[in-house]
Amino acid sequence: MNAPVASLVGDAGGKDSRGSAAAAAAAAAAASILLSSAGGSDVIRRRTDPDLRGLVLQHLCVITPSGPGRGFAGAAVKLLATDLSLVLEPGQSLLVVGPSGCGKSSLMRAIAGLWTAGSGTVVLPGSASPAARGSVPVFFLPQKPFMPLGDLRTQLTFPGAVPAGAQGDADRALRGARGSRGPLPDVHERTPLLAEGRAPAASGMTGGGGNGTSGVVPSTAASETAGGDCTTGGAGRLPLSDEELLTLLDDVCLPDLVQRVGGLDVELDWSSVLSVGEQQRVAVLRLLAAGPTLAFLDEATSALDGPTEGRLYGLIRKRIGCYVSVGHRMQLLQHHTHVLECLGGGMWRLDSSAEYQHRMAIATGLHP
Numbered sequence: 098m099n100a101p102v103a104s105l106v107g108d109a110g111g112k113d114s115r116g117s118a119a120a121a122a123a124a125a126a127a128a129s130i131l132l133s134s135a136g137g138s139d140v141i142r143r144r145t146d147p148d149l150r151g152l153v154l155q156h157l158c159v160i161t162p163s164g165p166g167r168g169f170a171g172a173a174v175k176l177l178a179t180d181l182s183l184v185l186e187p188g189q190s191l192l193v194v195g196p197s198g199c200g201k202s203s204l205m206r207a208i209a210g211l212w213t214a215g216s217g218t219v220v221l222p223g224s225a226s227p228a229a230r231g232s233v234p235v236f237f238l239p240q241k242p243f244m245p246l247g248d249l250r251t252q253l254t255f256p257g258a259v260p261a262g263a264q265g266d267a268d269r270a271l272r273g274a275r276g277s278r279g280p281l282p283d284v285h286e287r288t289p290l291l292a293e294g295r296a297p298a299a300s301g302m303t304g305g306g307g308n309g310t311s312g313v314v315p316s317t318a319a320s321e322t323a324g325g326d327c328t329t330g331g332a333g334r335l336p337l338s339d340e341e342l343l344t345l346l347d348d349v350c351l352p353d354l355v356q357r358v359g360g361l362d363v364e365l366d367w368s369s370v371l372s373v374g375e376q377q378r379v380a381v382l383r384l385l386a387a388g389p390t391l392a393f394l395d396e397a398t399s400a401l402d403g404p405t406e407g408r409l410y411g412l413i414r415k416r417i418g419c420y421v422s423v424g425h426r427m428q429l430l431q432h433h434t435h436v437l438e439c440l441g442g443g444m445w446r447l448d449s450s451a452e453y454q455h456r457m458a459i460a461t462g463l464h465p
């Protein structure tokens with residue numbers, strides 16, 4: 098890999114689009130390209146790099162799906178993000194914020210490889226080799242965790258290690274999660290990453306402008322199981338000993354769960370017997386157990402009280418090198434280094450957490 102970029106970098110496709118008027122014009126132009134080409138053959142291109150420890154987005158555009166069997170019947174294509182480029186380095190974390198329905202989850206899913214409509218390039222960490230054990234490149238936590246059939250141990254270790262050569266199973270699971278919509282495309286060719294060596298970020302970059310239409314999910318994308326947590330191929334650190342599981346349960350504020358349900362081997366209907374907040378804590382345990390290079394958390398702690406959410410994010414911050422979250426609570430800011438604000442109509446703004454808080458304080462009159 099090329100020399101690391103010093104800090105998270107956002108740009109708007111090389112254009113000077115910091116001014117909101119310029120950005121708005123770029124987004125409007127992009128929208129007209131997008132809307133006229135919706136249903137065409139453009140796709141979000143995706144690559145993996147075994148040396149990458151973070152995330153690279155290049156000119157990413159995300160739109161709502163269109164065409165037969167996709168999206169909402171008769172609904173117009175909606176621009177969710179335009180011309181978003183950034184580099185997330187190890188130790189950096191991104192909080193995606195914005196009004197309800199502006200496209201935060203869709204953007205996250207597009208980046209993770211679970212959403213197909215758009216254009217641009219996403220580069221994700223990959224396994225060093227198919228047989229490599231000890232690291233899961235990418236892990237995705239949805240708001241509502243998937244609780245598979247099985248005993249408590251199965252819940253805690255889901256989705257478990259992906260054995261070498263089992264990518265076909267992951268692909269099948271992904272295809273099932275996507276509603277069997279056509280074949281999974283091939284992995285795009287590898288090209289040198291971070292080759293541009295972007296300059297350190299100027300603060301408060303805004304964006305908009307780009308093109309793209311419908312999509313692609315390569316076999317190296319994060320695989321999802323029935324809408325639940327997902328990982329990319331490669332083996333995780335599982336299986337875990339009972340002692341390790343008990344320690345992790347303690348970590349995620351479920352110290353008495355094993356005792357309460359009657360043991361690790363007890364089988365119950367877990368989505369009924371555990372509250373949503375408990376299920377979210379189980380999902381965070383899975384994340385900590387897997388120890389991925391890069392994690393995506395889509396409102397994954399939304400059902401938790403503030404102190405518990407803070408404690409879990411404290412652990413994530415310490416143990417997961419790089420992560421992207423969608424969330425609404427201001428307290429999440431302290432657990433992320435940068436903020437991507439979705440402004441609607443595909444527009445966005447990228448700030449450091451401190452800059453974002455400063456702006457918010459001024460906007461709400463809390464700061465002179």
Ligand SMILES: Nc1ncnc2c1ncn2[C@@H]1O[C@H](COP(=O)(O)OP(=O)(O)OP(=O)(O)O)[C@@H](O)[C@H]1O
Pocket residue numbers: 161162167168169172175177195196197198199200201202203204
């Ligand atoms: N499969 C789909 N087909 C077409 N449009 C969709 C699809 N899924 C979501 N959308 C639309 O995309 C837009 C963005 O949805 P998304 O869930 O990404 O928003 P969000 O910002 O995460 O919202 P919230 O904060 O309420 O969770 C919404 O208008 C939604 O209706």
